[in-house]
Amino acid sequence: MKKRLHxxxxxxSIIHLVKNAVFPALFLFVFHQAAEAAWVIWARYAxxxxxxVTICGSIFTWWTLRYEFRGHALYLYTxxxxxxxxxxxxxxxxxxxxxxxxxHKLFRVTALSLETGGDEASVKLDTLxxxxxxxxxxxxxxxxxxxxxxxxxxxxxxxxxxxASFTSFSFFAIIPLLGSVYFTIDxxxxxxxxxxxxxxxxxxxxWLLIPISLILFLLGAAVGIVMTYLRYGSFEIMSDDERIxxxxxxxxxxxxxxxxxxxxxxxWKQPLLKRLFKLVEVELxxxxxxxxxxxxxxxxxxxLPAREAARIVEELLPAYRIEPCMEKLPxxxxxxxxxxxxWVWIVATAALLWWQPAYWYGSPVLLVLLMxxxxxxxxxxxxxxxxxxxxxxxxxxxxxxxxxxxxxxQEIEVKESWLQRxxxxxxxxxxxxxRPVHYSxxxxxxxxxxxxxxxxxxxxx
Amino acid sequence: xxxxxxxxxxxxxxxxxxxxxASRMIGHGAGLLVLAGLIGADRLFHWWTWxxxxxxxxxxxxxxxxxxxxxxxxxxxxxxxxxRVSEEYVQLKHGVLTRVHVLVPMAKVEYVTTxxxxxxxxxxxxxxxxxxxxxxxxxxxxxxxxxIALRDQIARLAQVKDGG
Numbered sequence: 001m002k003k004r005l006h007x008x009x010x011x012x013s014i015i016h017l018v019k020n021a022v023f024p025a026l027f028l029f030v031f032h033q034a035a036e037a038a039w040v041i042w043a044r045y046a047x048x049x050x051x052x053v054t055i056c057g058s059i060f061t062w063w064t065l066r067y068e069f070r071g072h073a074l075y076l077y078t079x080x081x082x083x084x085x086x087x088x089x090x091x092x093x094x095x096x097x098x099x100x101x102x103x104h105k106l107f108r109v110t111a112l113s114l115e116t117g118g119d120e121a122s123v124k125l126d127t128l129x130x131x132x133x134x135x136x137x138x139x140x141x142x143x144x145x146x147x148x149x150x151x152x153x154x155x156x157x158x159x160x161x162x163x164a165s166f167t168s169f170s171f172f173a174i175i176p177l178l179g180s181v182y183f184t185i186d187x188x189x190x191x192x193x194x195x196x197x198x199x200x201x202x203x204x205x206x207w208l209l210i211p212i213s214l215i216l217f218l219l220g221a222a223v224g225i226v227m228t229y230l231r232y233g234s235f236e237i238m239s240d241d242e243r244i245x246x247x248x249x250x251x252x253x254x255x256x257x258x259x260x261x262x263x264x265x266x267x268w269k270q271p272l273l274k275r276l277f278k279l280v281e282v283e284l285x286x287x288x289x290x291x292x293x294x295x296x297x298x299x300x301x302x303x304l305p306a307r308e309a310a311r312i313v314e315e316l317l318p319a320y321r322i323e324p325c326m327e328k329l330p331x332x333x334x335x336x337x338x339x340x341x342x343w344v345w346i347v348a349t350a351a352l353l354w355w356q357p358a359y360w361y362g363s364p365v366l367l368v369l370l371m372x373x374x375x376x377x378x379x380x381x382x383x384x385x386x387x388x389x390x391x392x393x394x395x396x397x398x399x400x401x402x403x404x405x406x407x408x409x410q411e412i413e414v415k416e417s418w419l420q421r422x423x424x425x426x427x428x429x430x431x432x433x434x435r436p437v438h439y440s441x442x443x444x445x446x447x448x449x450x451x452x453x454x455x456x457x458x459x460x461x
Numbered sequence: 462x463x464x465x466x467x468x469x470x471x472x473x474x475x476x477x478x479x480x481x482x483a484s485r486m487i488g489h490g491a492g493l494l495v496l497a498g499l500i501g502a503d504r505l506f507h508w509w510t511w512x513x514x515x516x517x518x519x520x521x522x523x524x525x526x527x528x529x530x531x532x533x534x535x536x537x538x539x540x541x542x543x544x545r546v547s548e549e550y551v552q553l554k555h556g557v558l559t560r561v562h563v564l565v566p567m568a569k570v571e572y573v574t575t576x577x578x579x580x581x582x583x584x585x586x587x588x589x590x591x592x593x594x595x596x597x598x599x600x601x602x603x604x605x606x607x608x609i610a611l612r613d614q615i616a617r618l619a620q621v622k623d624g625g
Contacts, residue, residue: 410569410595414462414562421560426462431595451464457564458466458550 002066002077008107009127013058015103021051067125069139074114076123088123092116093140094262095286098133098255105253112136149240153312156235156301164303165221165228167273177223235301239316244284246300258298262287264432265404265440266313266320272397280306282313285404287433322403326382326391333381333444336423337374345370383428383442383449385456390430392442402440404432412457414450426450462562469545469552477542477602480584481535487580489527496520544600546611548618551591553598569593570619575612591615 028047032040057080066077074093076086095115104110104127111126112133125136202208233250239260246256267283274280281302304312313320349363356362373396382393382401390409393401413429420426428450429441445453496519503513537557545552551570553563571594575587587608589600603611 410593411563411565413564415556415559416462417559431593433594437595447462451462454462454464454562454564455466458464460566 002068002075004066005062005125005127006107006109006129006132007062008109009062010058012103012107012109012127013061014055017051017054017058021047069136074123086123088114088116090140093123094259096137096140096257098137098253100249100253100255102251105251110253114140150238150245151240151315152236152238153315154235154237154301154304154308156232160303160305161228161232162225163277163279164232165225167271167277167279167303175220232301232303237300237312237316244316248301258284258286260317263317264408264434265402265438266317266322267403268309268322268399268401270395270399270401274303275399278306279303280309282309285432285434285438319405320389320403321386322401323384323386323391326384326393327449329378329381329383329444330425330446332423332446333425334375334378336419336425336444337378338371340374340419342367342370378444381442381444383445385453390453390456392430392440394440394442400440404430406457406460408432409457410437412454414454416447416450420444420447428453462560467545467547469543469554471544471546473539473542473544473600473602474584474586474604475539476584476586476604477539478535480581480586480602481538482531483583484578484580485527485531485535489523489531492523493520493527496523539602542601546615546618551598551615553600563598565591565593565598567615567618569595570615573612573615573619575608589615 024047028040028044034040034044060080064078064080064083068075068077069090072090074088074090076088078084078086093114093116096112097115098110098112100110108130109127110130110133111124112128113125114123116122125133128136202212230250230252232248235248236246238245238247242260244258244260246254246258248254263284263286265285267285269281269283270279282300282304283298284300286298300309300312310322313322345363345367348366352359352362376396377394380393380395380399382391384391388406389403390406391401391403393399410431410433412431415427415429416425417427423444424447425444426447427441427443428445429439432438432440496516500513500516500520502508503516534557538555541555541557541560543552543554548567550567551563551565553561553565555561570591572592574590574592576590577587581587581602584602585605586602587605589603589608589611591598591600600611
């Protein structure tokens, strides 16, 4: 039986239309008079035509878009003038995720997108009743999920959200926000003069900057907290035997499913600030396509407390046991890193001496910074072959620790440059399936370790 | 790097040296012709000074690159290229200054093709391209009969399915 999406879809498209049309409408009907010029009249006709066409379009799209489950496949019928039919075998559907924007929530409907691993776009059923979405997901899981027992792993608390809002720098979000408000208003009410007057006034009384920046900072912090709360509030991680489920968002609710078998590697990301707060972002590198919100979908909660994170990963993917005690690079690696010529420095120095010889001291400063970076890189680097798992940690200020099982590594490469051969070290690189392909490498491991790593990988099966 | 398993040992064709020299000569020749044309135009139409300098700089670079990549590199490249195809994996090893060792499990091989351009055809050589989910690798300049046998061998061995 062919089904249509929920008719509320038309209403929702009209709401979107209204949202998009507000500013053009203000522009055409409030700020410009019909008497002003002929183009105003024409633009108004065009505006009405656009609205009419869009409304008709949304009705027809709703009418013609139908879906049907027949046999072991999902059939999708679309098109107003050009009819198209698409067949998606159920076993090809890798991940499902549910997204409920605020407007959808008002009408008690939700959007379901089904990811097929291949090159084709995901299937989007964007207005379904929650019940229908449940029914479809049930159907996709088949019999195996009959015993719906999801284990519960993590639920975000207010305190964590508060910390998260500071480490994510979201309080800086106020700057573009204020900027866009200013420019939008400026477009219509010529604020240029006002801004200049204000600036002149502040310049006259510089102490005013202190309360102003304080207020801006507090405002920014408040906005940051609210934004983090709206994005990540009610974040939950659950799982059953085969899948991992993520839920997040207050106004716009999102529900992701990741198939465990498709996980290729686990990555721990720690930028400097998160390291200070002992937070970590755990990313699952997954073979299936995860849709437009790719970067976010793969990440478990980006602000997990480090200790919790280890527990959660172990619960979700018991095979991935992360060994915290890893091998360091040998002393010689540091010398190689320090000696290696830096193209950045050579080019920058040449350019500086050529154009601005007066600032020659910039060159040694840059060199010191680069060397400090390399020293940090040496300090951070760790590696470990742990049974059938490989662990690689690298980074300068922010660090990344990758854990992947041998059978999920697609290929390896060992590189020895002329300099590295002199110091008996080598660079190892692995490739994991993902979109795009995920490469991780570690420079300057002892050549003996590189050989062992090569043999370790050759000994798969 | 010394490894305890068998190292890649098969060589690519000795004719690769001539083939690379010929094709790189054509490439550099074409590049120099274009540059000569541009320099001529620069003289005629008096472009900005920096454009002239840039063109002479590019010409010098091209000549340097020609000396290295026609005169020096092909022989070394041919001498250092090794590969080995076994039931379990494809091993590649190449490079003069930077030595690269690649190991691709046969189970991860998705496709294998042979290809040749017009210059390679003159020398009866083929490239073998081995693709995985992640990337693709090339064994350059293999004599025709050997190349086709190798392609079929890899295709046959790669049938084995692997879950990952």
